[in-house]
Amino acid sequence: MSHKWGLVVDLDRCTGCEACVVACHSENNIPTAGEDQAARGRTIQWIRVERTWEGDFPNPKVRFQPVLCQQCDAAPCEPVCPTYASYHTEEGLNGQVYNRCIGTRFCANACPYTVRSFNFFNPKWEKPLNLQLNPDVSVRSVGIMEKCTFCVQRIKSAEIQAKAERRELKDGEFTTACAQSCASKALVFGDLNDPNSEVARMANSDRATKLLGDLGTKPNVTYLERGNWQDGTNS
Amino acid sequence: MKVVYALFADPESAQHAVDALHSASADLKFSEQKIVIVSGEPHEGYDFADSHLTNLPYVWAVLGAAAGGLCGYLLTTLSQKSYPIFTGGMPITPPWTNGIIIYELTMLGAIVTTLITLLRGARLPNFKGLIKDPEIWLGKILVGVADPPDAARAQLETCLLRAGGAQVRETSTTH
Amino acid sequence: MERTAEQIEQDLLRPIFTTSSRYMIAVTLASCMVLAGVCALGYQLWEGIGVWGINSPVFWAFDITNFVFWIGISHAGTLISAILRLCNAAWRRPVTRCAEAITVFSILIGAAVPLFHVGRPWLDFWMIPYPSERGIWPNFRSPLAWDFFAISTYFTGSVTFLYLPTIPDFAAVRDNAKGLRKKIYGLLALGWQGTPRQWQRLEIAMHIMAIAIVPVAVSVHTIVSWDFSMTLVPMWHSTIFGPYFVIGAIFSGIAALILTMALLRKFLHLEEYLRPLHFNNLGKLLLTTSLLWFYFTFAERLTTWYGNSPSEMDVFWSSIRQNFAPIFWTMVVCNFVIPVPILSVKKFRTITGTAIASSTIIIGMWLERFLIIVPALDHKYLRFAWGTYRPTWVEDTLMASSFGMMALLYLLFSKAVPMISIWELKVGLQPHGGGVITTAPTKRKPRGLVLEGPLPTDVPE
Numbered sequence: 089m090s091h092k093w094g095l096v097v098d099l100d101r102c103t104g105c106e107a108c109v110v111a112c113h114s115e116n117n118i119p120t121a122g123e124d125q126a127a128r129g130r131t132i133q134w135i136r137v138e139r140t141w142e143g144d145f146p147n148p149k150v151r152f153q154p155v156l157c158q159q160c161d162a163a164p165c166e167p168v169c170p171t172y173a174s175y176h177t178e179e180g181l182n183g184q185v186y187n188r189c190i191g192t193r194f195c196a197n198a199c200p201y202t203v204r205s206f207n208f209f210n211p212k213w214e215k216p217l218n219l220q221l222n223p224d225v226s227v228r229s230v231g232i233m234e235k236c237t238f239c240v241q242r243i244k245s246a247e248i249q250a251k252a253e254r255r256e257l258k259d260g261e262f263t264t265a266c267a268q269s270c271a272s273k274a275l276v277f278g279d280l281n282d283p284n285s286e287v288a289r290m291a292n293s294d295r296a297t298k299l300l301g302d303l304g305t306k307p308n309v310t311y312l313e314r315g316n317w318q319d320g321t322n323s
Numbered sequence: 324m325k326v327v328y329a330l331f332a333d334p335e336s337a338q339h340a341v342d343a344l345h346s347a348s349a350d351l352k353f354s355e356q357k358i359v360i361v362s363g364e365p366h367e368g369y370d371f372a373d374s375h376l377t378n379l380p381y382v383w384a385v386l387g388a389a390a391g392g393l394c395g396y397l398l399t400t401l402s403q404k405s406y407p408i409f410t411g412g413m414p415i416t417p418p419w420t421n422g423i424i425i426y427e428l429t430m431l432g433a434i435v436t437t438l439i440t441l442l443r444g445a446r447l448p449n450f451k452g453l454i455k456d457p458e459i460w461l462g463k464i465l466v467g468v469a470d471p472p473d474a475a476r477a478q479l480e481t482c483l484l485r486a487g488g489a490q491v492r493e494t495s496t497t498h
Numbered sequence: 499m500e501r502t503a504e505q506i507e508q509d510l511l512r513p514i515f516t517t518s519s520r521y522m523i524a525v526t527l528a529s530c531m532v533l534a535g536v537c538a539l540g541y542q543l544w545e546g547i548g549v550w551g552i553n554s555p556v557f558w559a560f561d562i563t564n565f566v567f568w569i570g571i572s573h574a575g576t577l578i579s580a581i582l583r584l585c586n587a588a589w590r591r592p593v594t595r596c597a598e599a600i601t602v603f604s605i606l607i608g609a610a611v612p613l614f615h616v617g618r619p620w621l622d623f624w625m626i627p628y629p630s631e632r633g634i635w636p637n638f639r640s641p642l643a644w645d646f647f648a649i650s651t652y653f654t655g656s657v658t659f660l661y662l663p664t665i666p667d668f669a670a671v672r673d674n675a676k677g678l679r680k681k682i683y684g685l686l687a688l689g690w691q692g693t694p695r696q697w698q699r700l701e702i703a704m705h706i707m708a709i710a711i712v713p714v715a716v717s718v719h720t721i722v723s724w725d726f727s728m729t730l731v732p733m734w735h736s737t738i739f740g741p742y743f744v745i746g747a748i749f750s751g752i753a754a755l756i757l758t759m760a761l762l763r764k765f766l767h768l769e770e771y772l773r774p775l776h777f778n779n780l781g782k783l784l785l786t787t788s789l790l791w792f793y794f795t796f797a798e799r800l801t802t803w804y805g806n807s808p809s810e811m812d813v814f815w816s817s818i819r820q821n822f823a824p825i826f827w828t829m830v831v832c833n834f835v836i837p838v839p840i841l842s843v844k845k846f847r848t849i850t851g852t853a854i855a856s857s858t859i860i861i862g863m864w865l866e867r868f869l870i871i872v873p874a875l876d877h878k879y880l881r882f883a884w885g886t887y888r889p890t891w892v893e894d895t896l897m898a899s900s901f902g903m904m905a906l907l908y909l910l911f912s913k914a915v916p917m918i919s920i921w922e923l924k925v926g927l928q929p930h931g932g933g934v935i936t937t938a939p940t941k942r943k944p945r946g947l948v949l950e951g952p953l954p955t956d957v958p959e
Contacts (some may be wrong), residue, residue, distance in 0.1 A: 109834055129553030129885045140884035154775065164730050167413055170642040171624050173634065176411025188634065190624060191547070191617015192642055193557035197875060198729040202555045202883035206617065208548030230546040231617020303730055363503070363670065363699035364924040369848045375695040379701045384710070398627060400639050406635060413639065423721065427647040430714045434655045434707065441662065441703035445696040448688035459692060460670045462503030462924065 090285070092180040092308070094280035095267070096290040097154055099313040104152035105136050108266035108275060115239060115265035117225050119211030128299050132205040134236040135266055154275070156266070157182060157203045157236035158299065158307030165195035165204065173233070180280075180308060191231035200300055204235045226302035238277070238308055239264040258284040280308065324452045326359055327479055328467020329488025330459075334366045335489030336466040341371040343486045344468060351475035353468055359477015361454055361465040371466075380440045384433045395425035454494055502925055509672065510916040510923075513766050514671055521909065522763065528906035535899020538892045539614060547617055551890045555883055556875045560893040561615035562725075563867040567750070568608030569722055570863065571651070572656070574751030575601025576715035577783075580658060580708040589779055591926040592771045592918045596762060597755050598660040599917075603907040605653045608899050631646045648714075648721040648902075653781070655711045664704055665690045666921045719747045726870065732809040733802060733874045738814045742794045749787035749833075752864035753856035756780050758908070760853040762917055764898070771918050774849055781852040784859070785841035795866075811813055812877040821886070822873050825865055832862025 089147045112118065112135050112286050121131045163182045165174045173188035174195045182318035196204040210230045213221065221227065224241040228234050246262040267275035278287030290296075295312040341360065348355050366372040389480050403415035407415055417420040442448070459465055465489070480491045542549050553561050563677045570852050578597035582590035613622050623645045668687035672680055690696065723743035726734040756777060763772040799818075801811050816900075818827045837855035840846045872887050 125548070128551070129556075130548065130552070136882070138880065140882070155882070162412055166411070167637070167639040168641065168728065170637055170640040170646075172408065172637045176409055176413075178409050180411070182411075188624070189617070190619075190621045192612075192615075193552075193617070194640070194642060194725070194729075196554070196557045197731060199878045200730050202878055202880060205554060206557060207546075209546040209554075230548075233617075303879075305730075330669065360694055361692045362694075362697070363666070363692060364682050364921040364928075365694075365701060366928070372694045372697065375698040377698075377702075380699065380706060384706045387614055401652060402553075402627065402635060403638065406633065417639055418643070423644045423649050423717075424638055427644070427651045427714075430710055431651040431715075433710045434651070434658055434714075437703050437706045437710070438658050441689075441699050442697040445690075445698075447665075447690065449691075450684070450689040453689055455672055460503070460507055460673060460920075 089162075090179060090281065091279045092179075092281040093159070093243065094278065094287050094291060094308040094310065095156070095238065096287050096296075096310045096312060098276070098290070099151070099153060099311055100295070101272045102137075102152045102154060103272050103274075104137055104139060104150070105271060107269045107271060108135055108154055108156075109133060109137060111269035112236070114220065115224045115225070116221055116237070117211075117227050118234075125208070128302045130208050132234065133205070134203075134205065134234070136203075153201060153299075153311070154266070155193040155201060155299065156200055156309065157238075158305065158309045159236075159238060159252070161306035161308065162304060164305060168194045168198045170194070171272075173315045178257065179243075181240060181243075182235075183240070184233060184235055184237065186226060186228050186232050186234065191233065193233065195233055200303055200305065204233055207232050207234065231286050232239065308321045324469055325492050325493060326454055326469050326474055327476065327483075327491060328454075328456075328465050329483040329486075329491050330456070330463040330465055332463060332466060332489075334369050334372075337362075337366075337370055337466050340370050340466040340483060340486035343482050344466065346484050349456070349477070351471070351478055353471050353475065357469045357471070359454070359465070359467050359469050361456075361459055363460045363462060367439045368466070370439060377444075380437065380444065383440045384437050387436020387439075388429045388433035390436075392425050392429035394432070395428030396421075399424050443451065456492070456494065473488050503927075506920060506923060507674075509768070509770070510918050510920050511671060512546055513912055514914065515675075515917065519911070521913070523937065524765075525906065525909050528902045528909060529953075531902025532906050534895050535902065538895040538899070542614075542892055547615075549637045549890060551888045551893060553885055553887070555878055556872055556887040557616075557884050558875065559868070559872050559887050560889050560897055561611055561730040562793070562871055563893045564897055565608055565611040565615070566722055566867045566870075567864050568611065568900065568904075569602045569719060570747035570750045570867070571604040572601045572652070572751065573715055573719065573744070573747040574610060574666070574755040575599070575656060575659070576605075576711050576750060577657045577748050577754065580711045580715075583708045584712075587779075588926055589776055591922045592768075592821045593755070593759065593776055593780075594663070594922065595660070595916055595919045596759055597916070598656065599654045599908060599911050599915075600751070600754055600758060602653070602660050603904055605649065605656055606907070607903055609649050609652060609653065612642075613901075616758075640800070641721065641728050644721045645725065648718045652714050652718045655707065655714050655860050659707050659711055662700060662707065663919050663922060664915055667916050667919060667921060668690065670920055671916070700718070716744055719744045726874075731874050731878060732807070733813040734870075736798060738794060738798050742798065745790045745794055746863060746866065749784070749791050750752050750860060752780055752784045752787060753859035753863070753885070755867055756784065756856040757860065760849055762854075762912070763849070766912065766917060768918065777849045777852045778844075778847050781841050781847040781855070782853065784855065785838065788834060788837050788841065788859070795830075809877075809879050812881075816877055818874045822869060828870060832858040833866065835864075869942065917932075 098195065101298050104293070116134060118132050118134060126129070135154055138153045138155050140151050159180065159182045161180065163174070163176065166182065169186045170192060171190055173185045175185065177181050177183045189208065193206055196206060207228050207230050242262050244263065246257060250257045257279070261280055263277045267277040276283040276290055279289060280288050281308055282288060290312060291310040293312055295314050296310045297313060298307050299309070299311060301307070329340070331340055337360070341358065342360050345355060348358070360371055379406055400416045402418045454465065456465060466483070468479060503899065550560070575597040578590055579594045583594070613619060625636050627636055636646070665687055668683050669690040669692065672683040672687050675683055720743065723739035726858040727736055727739035729735060759772050759776065762768055799814065802814050811938060816822055836858045840851045840855045876887065877884055
């Protein structure tokens with residue numbers, strides 16, 4: 089049976105610590121933009137924690153929402169790429185082929201979640217940070233779009249391992265960098281097609297919602313949230 | 324090629340001249356195909372100018388458009404069917420979007436065919452045998468005969484002058 | 499005042515054979531602007547698109563504004579040449595070549611922009627469907643792939659449409675020139691003679707081209723507008739974009755044409771050919787398109803405001819009241835408030851009046867393209883991801899140099915080619931005014947008998 093990868097984000101557990109952001113950066117060789125470029129809106133963040141609040145210290149009501157590529161089943165970024173760099177894999181991922189991207193940035197405009205990032209310059213890592221690059225993930229050069237891949241390198245390596253050992257993949261055998269580093273276990277990754285997996289179970293919870301679900305993008309990231317915080321977004 | 328001709332100031336006298344030459348062609352033993360008319364602008368409504376009316380370029384344009392449309396169809400639909408990429412739900416050969424490209428290639432087919440039809444119909448490019456008389460560009464119409472038989476030369480000149488030509492000239496066009 | 503064929507020939511061929519110092523200055527200035535643009539482009543290619551002001555979420559800004567703007571300007575030629583030809587409007591005759599030249603050059607500039615705005619321009623050729631062992635193939639579902647085909651077709655059509663009626667004029671230059679010029683123009687003229695057969699075929703070809711180019715032009719700008727409306731971005735995802743952009747294109751195209759004609763008239767001394775009548779008629783067309791533009795803008799904004807969808811209203815208010823308000827209202831003034839009074843009153847619809855209106859319209863339409871793109875990208879669905887945009891010197895230079903490039907190409911063109919179609923003008927002066935070719939001759943002059951009437955008396959030796 090083929091896999092369909094999904095992620096569940098439990099907003100009632102998220103503390104906004106951004107460990108997931110840091111983990112994603114280090115796992116996926118994401119360059120830091122620097123203070124000046126960050127001020128110009130050029131940061132590359134495959135996952136970002138959106139923070140909204142009401143009220144003041146000492147009792148603000150705060151809400152944290154990690155937003156990452158939703159790996160939509162009906163992704164608006166896929167039809168618009170002229171070179172098929174953004175395409176759909178058979179395991180339900182929205183794949184981004186760096187080698188095919190010519191950088192028209194149409195996909196980034198089409199994405200309603202604004203989760204796609206562009207390499208405005210050639211990435212640089214100051215020494216000794218260049219020594220901590222992950223050899224499993226390619227380094228993208230200038231002019232290429234990138235976004236969360238659900239740590240596809242980890243998915244592939246686990247699949248290859250399981251195939252070599254002639255067995256099925258087990259739930260929880262591997263996970264994405266963000267889910268791995270989440271201290272409050274707010275992020276859970278797994279195979280939605282496996283009815284016994286934790287992610288499939290959680291995705292069917294009565295607290296489940298989809299971000300911008302009414303747009304019809306059919307995201308594979310499910311947000312769990314009790315309560316009805318109104319912050320003006322269409323979630 | 325040698326052309327014996329006269330220049331006419333307006334289309335009416337040119338028409339007279341052409342008619343005169345047609346009538347004289349049998350007597351003076353030159354073929355009607357050898358009558359040469361050159362002008363610096365088209366003169367519609369006159370027989371000498373309208374004798375080449377044809378619908379053929381329109382037919383070719385439509386055929387060219389059809390060919391372009393077919394190429395568009397083959398390009399989009401065939402190529403998309405032969406690399407069936409997993410699209411996660413998007414159609415492999417969406418007719419509407421392919422239709423846009425088919426439409427553009429149809430129009431391109433019509434345009435390119437029209438250009439080719441023009442070049443062939445007007446026998447362009449053709450750098451040999453050009454008659455160059457600067458007065459053509461000043462509004463005069465040149466009417467004459469190419470390679471007339473020498474015996475008929477004098478009568479030819481009279482014919483042209485009677486029809487209204489100012490002066491008979493001769494040119495050799497070897498380029 | 500009627501001109502003889504000889505005078506027409508002299509006036510219209512003069513710019514080709516003589517060069518004034520004013521011309522050289524203009525060419526130098528335009529070349530400097532182009533050079534500045536080339537330097538900026540080189541810097542951008544070396545460093546990366548980061549030297550622009552675009553960011554997340556505003557991934558397209560000046561680049562696509564310029565693209566849509568220049569492709570829009572290109573609709574001048576199509577309207578004037580093709581539509582007026584088909585309508586048999588005789589006043590179009592001196593104007594067609596200026597218009598067609600604008601079309602070809604602005605398509606060139608417009609098509610160059612997307613080639614260089616991508617992150618990796620050296621890989622642009624992947625948009626061409628060619629067989630490759632790596633399995634690279636364009637995605638025909640993408641509006642950018644449609645753009646590629648549409649703009650290529652339109653460019654081919656426009657170049658053909660410009661070139662065909664120029665062939666007889668090249669022959670005229672060839673016959674009046676000497677030396678190298680004669681050879682070059684001889685080649686360009688393809689050995690055109692001017693036999694009735696050739697004229698017939700040329701007119702038929704022009705007729706077919708006129709019929710073919712109009713749907714292509716409409717489709718081109720519609721497809722360019724679909725670069726926006728095919729996405730889910732609030733205030734982009736609107737069905738009005740197709741017609742809105744086409745009308746906007748014709749609008750800006752006529753404005754560019756009027757301005758160009760006013761300049762040509764002054765600098766090439768074409769006062770007898772480009773007359774107040776032409777500016778008056780084009781001014782009326784400009785007025786119509788201004789009103790249509792206003793209608794479309796109003797219809798779009800009213801439906802957005804009335805529907806009150808939150809994400810769309812964010813974009814709406816940002817244009818009307820918040821950060822982009824100064825630009826928005828400048829645009830309305832430039833496109834509607836200033837031109838409409840000038841163009842509606844006959845007394846003001848003079849050459850100067852229409853030129854002023856056209857200048858404001860060109861500014862206004864550039865701003866309109868900017869306002870379609872940036873506020874919507876700035877304010878997408880998720881508030882946390884909103885951003886701002888400011889252009890950098892690279893983008894400003896590239897924009898200015900695109901105008902310089904247009905000026906340079908046009909100046910060079912006016913030196914090489916007669917700016918008014920000589921033979922078409924002469925046809926217009928014929929007693930029955932000439933007309934679009936029809937398949938059956940409707941006006942037949944009676945065939946004169948050879949010896950009818952008195953023999954001509956003046957037969958000089």
